[in-house]
Amino acid sequence: xxxxxxxxxxxxxxxxxxxxxxxxxxxxxxxxxxxxxxxxxxxxxxxxxxxxxxxxxxxxxxxxxxxxxxxxxxxxxxxxxxxxxxxxxxxxxxxxxxxxxxxxxxx
Amino acid sequence: xxxxxxxxxxxxxxxxxxxxxxxxxxxxxxxxxxxxxxxxxxxxxxxxxxxxxxxxxxxxxxxxxxxxxxxxxxxxxxxxxxxxxxxxxxxxxxxxxxxxxxxxxxxxxxxxxxxxxxxxxxxxxxxxxxxxxxxxxxxxxxxxxxxxxxxxxxxxxxxxxxxxxxxxxxxxxxxxxxxxxxxxx
Numbered sequence: 161x162x163x164x165x166x167x168x169x170x171x172x173x174x175x176x177x178x179x180x181x182x183x184x185x186x187x188x189x190x191x192x193x194x195x196x197x198x199x200x201x202x203x204x205x206x207x208x209x210x211x212x213x214x215x216x217x218x219x220x221x222x223x224x225x226x227x228x229x230x231x232x233x234x235x236x237x238x239x240x241x242x243x244x245x246x247x248x249x250x251x252x253x254x255x256x257x258x259x260x261x262x263x264x265x266x267x
Numbered sequence: 268x269x270x271x272x273x274x275x276x277x278x279x280x281x282x283x284x285x286x287x288x289x290x291x292x293x294x295x296x297x298x299x300x301x302x303x304x305x306x307x308x309x310x311x312x313x314x315x316x317x318x319x320x321x322x323x324x325x326x327x328x329x330x331x332x333x334x335x336x337x338x339x340x341x342x343x344x345x346x347x348x349x350x351x352x353x354x355x356x357x358x359x360x361x362x363x364x365x366x367x368x369x370x371x372x373x374x375x376x377x378x379x380x381x382x383x384x385x386x387x388x389x390x391x392x393x394x395x396x397x398x399x400x401x402x403x404x405x406x407x408x409x410x411x412x413x414x415x416x417x418x419x420x421x422x423x424x425x426x427x428x429x430x431x432x433x434x435x436x437x438x439x440x441x442x443x444x445x446x447x448x449x450x451x452x
Binding site (some may be wrong): 219223 | 334
């Protein structure tokens with residue numbers, strides 16, 4: 161079971177109270193981008209066996225979007241944070257590195 | 268529990284009394300609740316401070332960081348409340364009458380918690396969920412919000428379109444002999 165903490169409600173809730181919406185921190189290639197960039201933005205998603213950054217919505221609660229950093233294998237959650245950011249916050253990265261020294265943040 | 272006339276449907280056949288309330292007047296207010304001037308205006312207007320995260324006090328419930336649910340007090344109307352809110356809150360805001368959008372239920376009985384615990388994925392023990400707490404979650408597949416009116420009474424709201432489904436669900440969940448009576452031990 162995946163337990164996420166909604167940063168807006170401050171409550172640890174079970175997965176079924178949320179809606180998962182895939183990879184976070186996508187760069188939105190629009191006007192002036194190449195076909196390749198646009199295709200990548202639309203269709204290409206990472207699917208790592210390990211640390212993932214995802215978008216979630218507290219759909220049965222406050223209705224707010226947020227981001228979560230977790231491990232796709234063990235379901236360990238390293239933290240949830242505001243969606244109003246382009247990259248994971250430093251404290252979340254530090255937490256992941258502390259627990260998974262071999263992990264490298266890739267852009 | 269208010270008087271019997273305020274209920275449209277009551278089922279007392281189960282271990283917990285399930286009752287559907289008639290139209291309850293309520294207003295949703297959307298605005299930035301961290302704004303100090305707004306908070307002061309709300310306090311002046313409603314006579315109660317903005318409730319803390321996931322709390323309900325004096326008929327005002329915390330729905331989200333930018334949303335309140337205001338039960339319209341007796342003697343007032345949603346229209347009057349909305350007019351007052353519009354006039355007194357200077358920040359960007361929206362107040363809407365949601366009375367017809369909501370169905371309100373009362374669950375009364377010592378094991379009222381057990382009925383909700385069958386469908387809501389949250390900790391409903393007395394330690395984790397007490398009077399004054401307000402929780403939006405799901406019950407079965409239905410988006411709901413509920414709070415403890417008293418130690419043995421829960422008020423639950425959901426969308427009006429699901430009124431009958433929710434009533435039947437609650438009656439079914441409250442059947443005699445089906446409650447483990449674990450949470451009140």
